[in-house]
Amino acid sequence: MDESPPVFELLDHPADIGFRARGATLEELFANCAHALISIILDPASATATEQWRMEAEGSDLESLLVNWLNEVLYYVDTKRLVFASLAIEFPELLRVRCTARGERRDPAKHPVRLSVKAVTYHQLVISKEQDRWMAEVYVDV
Template identity: 35%
Template sequence: MWSHFHHGADIGVRGVGETLERAFEEAAVALTAVIAEPAGIRCLETVEVRCEAPDRELLLVDWLNAIVYEMAIRHMLFCRFKVELQGSLLLGSACGEAVDVARHQPAIEVKGATYTELEVREDRPGEWRAQCVVDV
């Protein structure tokens, strides 16, 4: 499950899942949903992503910023994500397609994930939350 939350001129993205990995994946879907409807994006090409950070919060920011980077340089949108965490290392993938302006109707450009309202925690057993504000 993913959602957005209001934050001034920017947008908060939140991922919730039964595992930390799933929460990171859902936060990435929320990031995509800031730009375009994820359901309208086809999974045609997979891009591998690797991040490393000293804690979970910084790893979330690095993960989301890696996705923003891959979208920008490849001119793609992603709809499905896979995350595997190995300590401070994140091995992930993003699946999507080239941007089709007429079909995807991108709303805004995400510049990057920030440390604002950055939080990664287990709210209760089996329910992880990963969130931060993205600069638009």
């Protein structure tokens, strides 16, 4: 099959919910994981880039870097009530991620909340690289 798989898809869990995200680079993987997480929380349709925020996380290995990164995103989305139009990700160090996020403050009418996410977990966490493509599976507590 030549068809490329979606950048993310939702996964089933007996109590909660997860997602599988892909990316050609680690930057892309981290961005797509963030987009997947946000799409669980709200309808991210047509966000405009009126403001920008800097998000940052670090970890002791790739797994904790990803979990800490997604919890950083969750904090911004949940507490500051934001919706993002774009995420520009870089790794200034091996286990540090930095992101310039462009977006706007949420309008409940335009971006209704689907589900409140409590946290991103290590449960059944998978990060792998196959044939030059990154893939991650992440479960969140809702």
